[in-house]
Amino acid sequence: MKREDIIALADLSRIELSEEEIERFSKEFDDILAYVQTVKDIVEGGAATPALGAVANVFREDTHPHEAGVYSEALLTALPSRKGQFAEVKKILG
Amino acid sequence: MKKNRTISELRTALLSGEETAVGLIEESLAVIAADDGDIHAYVDVFADDVRKDAEKADVILKEKGDSAPLLTGIPLAMKGNILIEGKRATASSKILEKYIAPYNATVTERLQKAGALFVGSTNMDEFAMGSTTESSVFFATKNPLDRTRVPGGSSGGSAAAVAMGSVPAALGTDTGGSVRLPASFCGLVGLKPTYGAVSRHGLIAMGSSFDQAGPLTHSVTDAEQIFSLIAGKDAYDATAYEMGTYPDVVSKEAYRIGVPYELLEGIEPDVRAAFDASVEVLKGQGHTIVDVSLPLMKSGLAAYYVVIPAEISSNLGRYDGVRFGLHIDGANLLEDYRKTRAQGFGSEVKRRILLGTYVLSSGYYDAYYGAAQKVRDLMREEFRTAFADIDCILTPTAPTPAFKIGEKGDPLSMYLGDIFTVSANLIGVPALALPGGTVVRDGVHLPVGIQFMAPHNGENRLFDIGKRYRGE
Numbered sequence: 001m002k003r004e005d006i007i008a009l010a011d012l013s014r015i016e017l018s019e020e021e022i023e024r025f026s027k028e029f030d031d032i033l034a035y036v037q038t039v040k041d042i043v044e045g046g047a048a049t050p051a052l053g054a055v056a057n058v059f060r061e062d063t064h065p066h067e068a069g070v071y072s073e074a075l076l077t078a079l080p081s082r083k084g085q086f087a088e089v090k091k092i093l094g
Numbered sequence: 095m096k097k098n099r100t101i102s103e104l105r106t107a108l109l110s111g112e113e114t115a116v117g118l119i120e121e122s123l124a125v126i127a128a129d130d131g132d133i134h135a136y137v138d139v140f141a142d143d144v145r146k147d148a149e150k151a152d153v154i155l156k157e158k159g160d161s162a163p164l165l166t167g168i169p170l171a172m173k174g175n176i177l178i179e180g181k182r183a184t185a186s187s188k189i190l191e192k193y194i195a196p197y198n199a200t201v202t203e204r205l206q207k208a209g210a211l212f213v214g215s216t217n218m219d220e221f222a223m224g225s226t227t228e229s230s231v232f233f234a235t236k237n238p239l240d241r242t243r244v245p246g247g248s249s250g251g252s253a254a255a256v257a258m259g260s261v262p263a264a265l266g267t268d269t270g271g272s273v274r275l276p277a278s279f280c281g282l283v284g285l286k287p288t289y290g291a292v293s294r295h296g297l298i299a300m301g302s303s304f305d306q307a308g309p310l311t312h313s314v315t316d317a318e319q320i321f322s323l324i325a326g327k328d329a330y331d332a333t334a335y336e337m338g339t340y341p342d343v344v345s346k347e348a349y350r351i352g353v354p355y356e357l358l359e360g361i362e363p364d365v366r367a368a369f370d371a372s373v374e375v376l377k378g379q380g381h382t383i384v385d386v387s388l389p390l391m392k393s394g395l396a397a398y399y400v401v402i403p404a405e406i407s408s409n410l411g412r413y414d415g416v417r418f419g420l421h422i423d424g425a426n427l428l429e430d431y432r433k434t435r436a437q438g439f440g441s442e443v444k445r446r447i448l449l450g451t452y453v454l455s456s457g458y459y460d461a462y463y464g465a466a467q468k469v470r471d472l473m474r475e476e477f478r479t480a481f482a483d484i485d486c487i488l489t490p491t492a493p494t495p496a497f498k499i500g501e502k503g504d505p506l507s508m509y510l511g512d513i514f515t516v517s518a519n520l521i522g523v524p525a526l527a528l529p530g531g532t533v534v535r536d537g538v539h540l541p542v543g544i545q546f547m548a549p550h551n552g553e554n555r556l557f558d559i560g561k562r563y564r565g566e
């Protein structure tokens with residue numbers, strides 16, 4: 001895979017890659033993709049696609065919520081950067 | 095535990111007064127103190143808490159006797175991607191190195207209710223991606239049976255914790271073989287339940303349409319007991335199914351067992367010989383062995399390595415350095431994300447996120463992800479057809495015994511080791527890995543495993559055939 005493609009994928013994935021990683025992934029991905037390509041051949045080989053089996057929606061009654069705020073503190077303490085009851089992030093709009 | 099005692103044996107010893115929970119915990123902590131500095135099965139050991147819990151367990155055992163919950167006073171280890179409230183849940187990743195679980199996983203809750211004592215959380219491949227437990231950010235875990243070798247992965251810490259005798263059982267998670275492969279490499283019993291049999295609530299997600307938690311034990315009876323305690327519907331996981339969702343899978347006097355012999359070409363000769371010996375044992379127990387053709391099982395591995403990175407790239411999007419885990423500061427929010435994820439994730443995790451992003455991108459979606467999902471459907475059909483004629487499927491668990499630490503360099507050769515295990519995850523059926531003889535490498539006897547697969551909801555059949563095979 002071309003290095004530009006690896007860089008584009010890294011951008012989409014929000015991951016900064018080192019030069020060494022770009023090199024390594026661009027080599028490895030060709031082998032891996034060549035291997036997983038076989039899925040295309042099976043489907044293109046004319047095999048029929050059966051209807052999806054055991055998939056069904058699962059619903060529950062919209063009742064019995066937990067008391068407001070009981071978990072807030074536990075979750076907020078995990079924030080890397082906190083301001084009161086909020087997660088703090090850098091300014092997004094100019 | 096001493097002489098690899100099972101949960102059932104420890105229960106008897108606790109009820110008779112021959113052992114106490116405090117005594118078992120001291121024994122467990124002593125084994126860890128003696129050996130874990132080298133083996134590295136554990137990331138965290140909860141020595142202070144578990145000692146206090148053991149004292150309470152002894153009171154309960156004294157008061158209630160036989161009617162004390164089934165695991166009262168039994169030491170267990172939990173894989174590092176299963177949440178225990180107030181304890182660190184790292185998934186052996188730098189990005190979660192300081193993450194404290196704010197709640198209990200459903201499996202944790204259920205085991206706690208049954209009286210289990212959690213000794214510690216175990217090492218694993220980072221985010222459960224790997225087959226060796228070498229990709230942990232902390233350290234590689236060594237195989238207690240041969241410390242120059244890997245314990246298998248990704249639940250290698252859990253397997254090593256049991257195999258080194260620190261606990262009679264541990265919980266792992268299995269997305270493509272991560273309970274069964276370490277079971278095979280460490281000579282243990284490992285169960286991957288039917289998808290949806292056990293709630294995934296509180297498991298750090300990897301592939302949400304594959305992940306299941308399952309036990310690593312010394313006996314099938316113990317695996318059955320832990321499974322019966324953790325299984326069942328859960329309001330917090332919509333995929334955890336109710337009884338009756340699948341037809342009953344009945345036990346029989348003797349089973350018709352299908353072996354996909356075409357897939358056994360190319361496995362190491364002595365692994366094959368050990369497998370053939372297990373087949374003879376099963377025949378001797380009155381079962382019928384037939385050759386079954388499952389051509390898609392081979393393609394399954396390719397389908398797995400398309401769908402899995404896709405689900406990973408989506409599931410791991412949550413690690414953004416804002417809500418929890420590591421945060422690395424950049425010039426703006428986008429750079430915060432990019433730097434946090436660059437420093438927080440290891441190589442295999444990045445590799446799979448990028449591959450997943452690739453197979454899900456608009457130009458390639460149909461060719462890879464769409465095609466792989468179709469293969470998955472075709473495999474379900476292939477297995478359904480096979481199960482009309484046979485009661486279960488038998489394969490080796492892995493094509494090799496445990497390999498040397500550092501031996502598997504390139505990712506593709508590592509992926510190919512999952513050939514026998516991923517099918518069960520792709521189609522959602524249960525699979526039980528059992529010790530199936532040994533082979534010799536460098537003068538050391540190393541265990542190899544056999545694996546049974548049954549139709550959905552067929553755990554009871556697996557336990558039945560497994561107990562008979564093991565003489566339990």
